Amino acid sequence: MTPTVDLCTFYSLEPARQALLGVYADVRADLLHLPNYAVSGFAERLERHSEEPGWVAVLAYEQGAPIGYAYANTIASEDRWWKRVTPAPSAEYTDRQALALKEIGVRTPWRGTGLARRIHDALLADRTEPYVSLMVNPLAGSGKVHHLYETWGYEDIGQSQPSPASPVLTVMARSIR
Template structure:
């Protein structure tokens, strides 16, 4: 019988306490893409700093032997938030009328992929949040479509498309109930 690898999940609501580890594990997770402007560590750091000061910020990091091996972070978005304004077609009121959790980033080090670590981080991030829905954006081409398929298997459904910045590819916006 196989057991899930031993990881420690730590939750943070203060960006300062987690920022260094988030940058380190991001650089490992996104290593093949770091040459692209949207994926550069400096670009991620700028987004992280902005998101880390928005309402409802929370990060969950997974550690193995004291080193970060995965992460996710989210914040709360309100009705009229630019997240919704950039989504086409315009999402229905059932999703946007109340605050929602926006999963901004999730990633797992290559050696930890396929171990269930991403799902454990995801579920720990959503545990205890009070938003009815959680939304995320995914590059449909990521992993030759495997990342989108993974989110679908977690209960997410396609909602529309968004291009958060000129340097970003067009992303698929997905949504599901938080719990």
Template structure:
């Protein structure tokens, strides 16, 4: 296996943006027919997220071939991330800035190699937020994706439906060092 290079971006220039869109389309290929997973919908979300505070992307390259990615940004107490939750959360969670992990994905040839965890750990390394939070479809991978996040130290904290087109999701949280 070749050496994987992890590249961090805090600004989304056009080549990096297109790389993320291409990666997303490959990673999410079986779901692209659903409105919430359409490539155009992802591109709109990506552009919005890239303009938000604390935005950062990590892209993994195997030689020069993109293999996976993750990105997130800082959210505050009044952020729509928190306000869409099914039940109100305690202030000790929402009152301090958190890193919202908005997307993570690994292309099929690199799945099962630990690359997702390496990308994740690179993204959260050195962040100043107190927590990292993510949303996961509990049905993804027949529950294996949820179990993976639990093995990384995340705990389910709430339920959320980000949009009418989106499936019901589980909000998860983990403390940052």
């Protein structure tokens, strides 16, 4: 019998912090030597993001062990998320609140199983924002990650470099419904 994967939603960081840090470190293991991907940098971003409006995280567990995650928060029209996108995104996305999918990751043994999509869809299930946006390194997985998001309905709307240590990322968006 295949073990069951349980999805748990969190609206505050504290009960999810250690699981998020652990899965992140495993998912990004080959990149942790780069400043933008260091666990300490992720922990700082996670702390900051968790204090922003509408923060939510979904963690996937198999037999009690965390195996995947995603988290997001609400962004307003004047949020720095939008201000760093070039070219400036259309008012279709920025004239009202949207959801920013900040991170999503699945441990290697569960990749290609549809788990990332299940986590993603659970994260969006109860959201009221009309759009969700994410940023992806176009080189991740030799372009496979970007393509995966396209199959989920995301479209490229610009580029962003959130910090000097970050690569230039492709900004994507789609309707939540």
